[in-house]
Amino acid sequence: MQVTDVIDREEIRTLLTVYVQCADTGRTDQMLALFAPDAVMEPTGDPACHGREEIRAYFERAGESFRAHMAVPLLRHHLSSIRIELPAPDEATSTSYFLAITSIGPDHWGRYKDRLARTADGWQIVHRQLLLEGRTADGWLDRHEAARASNR
Template identity: 35%
Template sequence: MTPDQALAREAIRYTLELYNRNADTADYERHAEVFHPEAHFSVRGLGDAHGLEEILAMLKPGAESRAAYDDANFQRHNLTSTMIELTGPETADATTYVCVTSELGFDHFGRYDDQFVKTGDRWLIMKRHAAMEWSRPDSRFARWLGEAAPVREFPW
C-alpha cells in the first residue's frame, strides 16, 4: 500500500464517521460535507433519493419519526468492520458494518455499501445502500425503516 492509498483510506473513514456523527446529532445540513451533490442514496425499506436535496428530504422526516430531536432519546452509530477497496485513483468501494445503541441498549445492526469519489481534497459518497439487518422489537428505527432483513448480495 502506498502512502497516497493509506491517506485515501483515512479520508474515506473520516467521511463515514462524519456521516454517523451528523445522524447522531440530527445535524443533517452537514451531509453536504459527506455526499457528492449528485449522490444516490438507497435505504432498504424506505426507498431511493438522488442528489443532496432529496437525500435530506428523505432523512429529516425519519429523524422526526424516531424522535431524534427529543432530549430523552440517545443514539450512537458505532462503526465496526470497514473494508475499503480503492478501485481507481479517485474511486473506491466500501462495506461498513454499523451497530446503533440507544437509551434502550443495542437498537439495531446494519450495513452500508458505498461507492466513493474523490472531490477536491475530500472523498465523498457517490452511492450508498443502507440496510438494517437486525433490530430489537421496540426499536425507534424499525418504526421508520420497517422490518430488518439480512443483506444477501452487494447492491450493484
C-alpha cells in the same frame, strides 16, 4: 501499498465516522456535504433518494420519527469492520457494519455499502446502500415501521 493509498483510506474512514457523528447529532448540513450533489442513497425498505435534497428529506423524516417515538432522543451509531478498496486513483468502495444504540439499548444494525469519488471537495459518497439486517422489537425503528404500516 503506496503512502497515498494509506492517506486515501484514512480520509475515507474519517468521512464514514463524521457521517455517523453528524447523523447522531442532527448536523444535517455537514452530513449532506459528505455526499456528492447527485449522490444516490438506497435505504432498505424505502425508495432510493436521488440527490442531496431527497437525502435530506429522508433524514429529516427519520429525525421527526425518532423524536416522536423516543422519550430520550439519544442515538449513537457504531461502525466496525470497515473495508476500503481503491480500484482507481479517484474511486473507492467501502463496506462497513453499523450498530445503532438508543437510550434503551441496541436498536438496529446492518451494513453500509458505498461507492466514493475524489472531488474538488475531497472524498464524497456517490452511492450508498443502507442495508438494514435487523432491529430490536419495540425499539425506535420497530415503532417507526409499525407507525408507517398503520398509515398505509
